Amino acid sequence: MEYMQAPATSSQGNILCCTCGIPIPPNPANMCVSCLRTTVDISEGIPKQVNLHFCKQCERYLQPPASWVQCALESRELIPSLLCFIYIQTYTLADGSVILPFQVMNGAILQQVFVVEFVIQGQMCDDCHRVEAKDFWNSVVQVRQKTSHKKTFYYLEQLILKHKLHQNALNIKEIHEGIDFYYATKQHAQKMVDFLQCTVPCRSKTSQRLISHDIHSNTFNYKSTYSIEIVPVCKDNVVCLSPRLAQSLGNMGQVCVCARVTSTIHLIDPNTLQIAEVDGGTYWRNPFNSLVSPRQLEEFIVMDTDVIRNQKLGAGAGIRSNKHTLAEVWVQKTSEMDTAQQYHCRTHLGHLLNIGDLVQGFDFANSNVNDEFLNKMNPSHIPDVVLIKKSYNRSKRVKRRNWKLKEMDKDREGMAPEDERQYQDFLEDLEEDEALRKNVNIFRDASKIPVESDTDDEGAPRISLMEMLEDLSLTDATGGEGADMLTE
Numbered sequence: 001m002e003y004m005q006a007p008a009t010s011s012q013g014n015i016l017c018c019t020c021g022i023p024i025p026p027n028p029a030n031m032c033v034s035c036l037r038t039t040v041d042i043s044e045g046i047p048k049q050v051n052l053h054f055c056k057q058c059e060r061y062l063q064p065p066a067s068w069v070q071c072a073l074e075s076r077e078l079i080p081s082l083l084c085f086i087y088i089q090t091y092t093l094a095d096g097s098v099i100l101p102f103q104v105m106n107g108a109i110l111q112q113v114f115v116v117e118f119v120i121q122g123q124m125c126d127d128c129h130r131v132e133a134k135d136f137w138n139s140v141v142q143v144r145q146k147t148s149h150k151k152t153f154y155y156l157e158q159l160i161l162k163h164k165l166h167q168n169a170l171n172i173k174e175i176h177e178g179i180d181f182y183y184a185t186k187q188h189a190q191k192m193v194d195f196l197q198c199t200v201p202c203r204s205k206t207s208q209r210l211i212s213h214d215i216h217s218n219t220f221n222y223k224s225t226y227s228i229e230i231v232p233v234c235k236d237n238v239v240c241l242s243p244r245l246a247q248s249l250g251n252m253g254q255v256c257v258c259a260r261v262t263s264t265i266h267l268i269d270p271n272t273l274q275i276a277e278v279d280g281g282t283y284w285r286n287p288f289n290s291l292v293s294p295r296q297l298e299e300f301i302v303m304d305t306d307v308i309r310n311q312k313l314g315a316g317a318g319i320r321s322n323k324h325t326l327a328e329v330w331v332q333k334t335s336e337m338d339t340a341q342q343y344h345c346r347t348h349l350g351h352l353l354n355i356g357d358l359v360q361g362f363d364f365a366n367s368n369v370n371d372e373f374l375n376k377m378n379p380s381h382i383p384d385v386v387l388i389k390k391s392y393n394r395s396k397r398v399k400r401r402n403w404k405l406k407e408m409d410k411d412r413e414g415m416a417p418e419d420e421r422q423y424q425d426f427l428e429d430l431e432e433d434e435a436l437r438k439n440v441n442i443f444r445d446a447s448k449i450p451v452e453s454d455t456d457d458e459g460a461p462r463i464s465l466m467e468m469l470e471d472l473s474l475t476d477a478t479g480g481e482g483a484d485m486l487t488e
Contacts, residue, residue: 048116053123060125068125127170127184137170137182138223139189143196144178145230148293150419152200152234152261153179154426158440159199161406165192172410179410186224193226199263201280202230231283235260235429235436236388237290238362239267240374245286249276250318254377257348257388258290260429260436270348270386272313273320291369292362294425299391300331302357303342307350325350331359331385347387358391389432392460397428402448403468406441431461444468 014023019035029036053062060068061078071078127136145152160166166181168188173180183189193204205227212221233239237258246254249267252274259266264277308326327350332342343365353359365384374382405427430437442463 046116050116050118051121052118054120055125055128056122057128058125062123062125068127137184139183139186139226140224141181141183141189141192141196141226141228142178143181143228143230146177146232147234147290148295149234149425150422151236151426151429152230154423155261155436155440156196156200156230157408158405160195161408162439162441163195165195166408172408174410174412189224189226193228196228197280200230200261201263201265201278201283202228203280203284204228231261231265231280233258233261233265233283233288233290236294238292238386238388239288239290240371240377241267241288242286242373245278245282245288249278250274251314251316252276252318253381254373255291255381255383255386257386260433262436262439268321268324268348271346271383272311272317273324273326273348274313274318275321276318288373289371291371291374292367294422296362296367297360297388298363299334300343300359300361300385300387301334301337302329302353302355302359303332304330304355305350305353308346321348323351324348327353329353329387331361331387333363334358343385345383345385345387349387349390352390353387359387360389360391361385361387392428394424394428397431397460398424400462401427401431402445403442403463404445406443431463437463437467442468444470 013026015026015030016022017024017032017035018030019039020032022032024032031039054060055062055068058068058070060070063069124132143153143156166172168183168191169181170184171182173182181189181192183192196202197204207225207227208222209225210220211223213219235258239256239258241249241252241254241256243254246252252267253269253271255271256267256269256276259268259275264279265283266275266277268275306328308328311326313320325348327347328344329347329350330342330344343363345361347353349359363385364382430440430442444465
């Protein structure tokens with residue numbers, strides 16, 4: 001049996017404080033905490049009361065040295081702005097007190113808690129100063145479209161909201177035939193111009209106006225203006241192409257229907273189902289105009305329909321649409337039901353139309369259209385009626401619509417009844433065209449009961465719940481003003 005000796009244990013001894021003489025564990029200062037605090041004040045030189053500047057116009061706080069941040073009172077986002085007023089490393093508690101670690105005598109670290117009072121004082125920021133001085137913008141982007149309908153602008157507004165390009169704008173003003181975007185810097189305006197050129201077919205012009213010139217420092221102050229002109233063609237417009245352009249697009253017919261306007265103009269020939277895309281550069285080299293405005297569309301009732309199958313196209317024909325069905329249709333105006341007058345035409349809506357359905361179209365036979373290319377066409381090649389879209393009961397569609405869109409904050413006098421009708425047309429286009437709404441953020445309307453079916457009783461297309469987003473507000477994310485979130 002072997003004897004094992006236990007290892008020796010070492011214990012740390014105490015020393016006496018050099019000031020009061022009480023036993024304490026050894027430390028570099030050889031002083032107790034109470035004597036060290038009475039000897040050294042580590043909070044000396046740190047302001048106990050600080051002014052916090054707040055702009056009442058834009059509701060932002062000053063974050064030194066020159067930036068302004070927008071945050072709620074007593075929120076976590078406001079704490080970094082408060083710490084910028086204290087120029088050493090600190091830790092702020094929820095009650096406004098500050099924990100300050102500091103190195104004192106012989107490397108000893110002392111931590112002290114003290115309260116810093118922040119007084120909110122009103123001060124107008126530089127951006128609001130320029131707004132009040134009526135000289136707040138440096139660059140303006142003027143977007144124009146010479147057409148009677150605003151479908152393209154409504155679609156463009158949703159794209160801007162989705163990519164959040166409206167946040168840098170100082171002001172957005174809606175005027176006749178367009179919208180003006182005002183920016184503080186030329187870079188933000190150029191970013192908007194680049195975005196517009198990638199999303200809609202357009203052309204741009206740039207001009208500058210000299211505001212001031214400093215001859216000593218050789219600096220110039222300019223105001224820049226960017227003029228954006230969107231092609232004057234909207235969805236559901238009937239257009240007549242030039243013979244040269246129609247031949248370059250696959251020998252398609254000159255009379256076409258605009259299916260949609262995105263980054264290009266999507267055209268479809270109602271006689272052959274040929275489709276083509278025209279970009280902005282091609283359009284401005286071979287321009288064409290809309291033959292009919294939405295006000296000139298008339299309502300027809302389908303009397304008979306016959307689907308055309310296995311149609312052969314000529315040599316050099318372009319691509320045909322797989323989403324549409326070619327059909328021969330006999331229609332009659334709802335305003336002429338007491339007569340026996342009927343019209344025969346071909347349409348690309350054969351997959352939607354049945355006997356007794358209502359459809360909107362344009363009557364070429366009884367209209368006087370003044371167009372350069374249409375007047376030179378062979379009269380036998382001009383259809384009597386061009387059908388545009390199937391008609392549904394609008395009041396029922398509005399009542400059962402359980403989704404909504406967001407809008408930009410812009411200056412306008414008010415929405416006229418005609419603007420409200422055009423906006424409803426745009427909402428119906430989103431319901432009917434899946435390719436158009438894939439670039440749009442659609443939010444569920446919590447005030448209406450959600451419906452899971454994609455179609456209603458009349459067969460009108462609807463947007464499913466899977467395509468909708470939840471509408472989140474700032475109060476949902478921060479818990480009101482942020483005070484409740486900090487105390488929990």
